[in-house]
Amino acid sequence: MGVLTYCLITADEGGDEFEMHGLVQLSTRRWLEASGQQETFRQQCIEQLAASFPTGRYENWATCRSLFAHVQVARSSPNVSMLPVI
Missing domain, CATH: 1.10.287 (Helix Hairpins)
Incomplete structure (x- = not known):
């Protein structure tokens, strides 16, 4: 099961644009910071x-x-x- 299944990232009808939940964005930024x-x-x-x-x-x-x-x-x-x- 991927992030699309849990609605953490949603795709538009064409599947070429995505929206990411704010908490996922924050978590990703923090992880990137922590890992340099x-x-x-x-x-x-x-x-x-x-x-x-x-x-x-x-x-x-x-x-x-x-x-x-x-x-x-x-x-x-x-x-x-x-x-x-x-």
């Missing part, structure tokens, strides 16, 4: 967002909108200025 992996995963997340973010053309607005909240959180990282521009 938080910055590694944050950097990987930023790199994936940069690779996935489309141009600002009108037909891409829905995709931009769904990714933008993640960009805002990643941008608040204290070490974000140290990452290479992709």
Whole structure:
């Protein structure tokens, strides 16, 4: 049984967007901090967002909108200025 079974993570109808329960997010962050992996995963997340973010053309607005909240959180990282521009 996976996390989807327990409603800790829910998928949209298309199965390409997910929502994670706040306690699962908090637990994951704390686990990453305790294991010293938080910055590694944050950097990987930023790199994936940069690779996935489309141009600002009108037909891409829905995709931009769904990714933008993640960009805002990643941008608040204290070490974000140290990452290479992709």
